[in-house]
Amino acid sequence: MQLHPRFFGQNLRENLVSKLIKDVEGTISGRHGFVSAVTGIESIGKGLIRDGTPFVTFPVKYRCVVFRPFEGEVLEAVVTRVFPNKCCYSTDYFAEAGPLKIFVSNHCIPDDMEYQTGDMPNYTKSDGSVRIQKDCEVRLKIFGFSIDATEISCVGSIKERFLGLITDPGAVA
Amino acid sequence: MSGEEEENAAELKIGEEFLKAKCLMNCEVSLILEHKYEQLQQVSEDPMNQVSQVFEKSLQYVKRFSRYKNPDAVRQVREILSRHQLTEFELCVLGNLCPETAEEAVAMVPSLKVKGQIAIVMSCGLLRYDLVLLTFFFPSSLAL
Numbered sequence: 001m002q003l004h005p006r007f008f009g010q011n012l013r014e015n016l017v018s019k020l021i022k023d024v025e026g027t028i029s030g031r032h033g034f035v036s037a038v039t040g041i042e043s044i045g046k047g048l049i050r051d052g053t054p055f056v057t058f059p060v061k062y063r064c065v066v067f068r069p070f071e072g073e074v075l076e077a078v079v080t081r082v083f084p085n086k087c088c089y090s091t092d093y094f095a096e097a098g099p100l101k102i103f104v105s106n107h108c109i110p111d112d113m114e115y116q117t118g119d120m121p122n123y124t125k126s127d128g129s130v131r132i133q134k135d136c137e138v139r140l141k142i143f144g145f146s147i148d149a150t151e152i153s154c155v156g157s158i159k160e161r162f163l164g165l166i167t168d169p170g171a172v173a
Numbered sequence: 174m175s176g177e178e179e180e181n182a183a184e185l186k187i188g189e190e191f192l193k194a195k196c197l198m199n200c201e202v203s204l205i206l207e208h209k210y211e212q213l214q215q216v217s218e219d220p221m222n223q224v225s226q227v228f229e230k231s232l233q234y235v236k237r238f239s240r241y242k243n244p245d246a247v248r249q250v251r252e253i254l255s256r257h258q259l260t261e262f263e264l265c266v267l268g269n270l271c272p273e274t275a276e277e278a279v280a281m282v283p284s285l286k287v288k289g290q291i292a293i294v295m296s297c298g299l300l301r302y303d304l305v306l307l308t309f310f311f312p313s314s315l316a317l
Binding site: 025026027031034035036037039065067070071072073074075076078096097098099137139142160161162 | 179180181182183184187190191197202205206209224225226227228230231233234235237238262266269270272276277280281282283
């Protein structure tokens, strides 16, 4: 962490930790995914003055909670949008697992589920027993993801067994 | 994102770093983030303004998808799952999804089926929220 001399003094450590939290929490690491929260500082090393500047760089070791998807992972998410397929590669609903965005194409939805238009667009099973719409909780499998500086987005599927709508804890459609 | 070896959670190919790291279940993350949020509430009138959108969304998510809210229950779940030869990743997926049958457990965590004889028990009664008493064995010859 780099600190300007105006932050030196009695509160140096506090200022360093605040800056760390401000700079790191909420960011995305290519390797570790979302940095949700810094949970502790392991060590702060000796500061080194950067040549030609008044800034001092401190090596800081810290612990944090990170969140990233893995290919083939099964997790639960909330449906945020449902809309019909308009072309081969369009995605048909959006779900979110916290800050993670998940796109589910209609190719990854069971064949016996059909899109229904209306005030609350949804996917309904042919026998009417299952309906997936906005704000429903679903269990899905991740099939690929991409990480950039501002977001992590994944492609998911509910086509396999034990995936799909969660009607109550432990039960799936 | 690809590393040197292609990642695949079904085969526990998640990278050395993540295999060794401490994985947390949603209920454990919920306790951590709620505690942090409470600390912020003590020093600020508007703690939501102090936290990142990632923190806020993560907190909402883990609160919504935590099977167990009571800290003692959370500790017990980890303790029970830790008695079996599971990696951190497998333990957390099971703790998050709470499969009811052996078949469902293997569908959620395919790496379990290569472990041969294993017993997974989730006990009820001692814990405030409904857990299923579940004991099953995987004969190594059973094709799943």
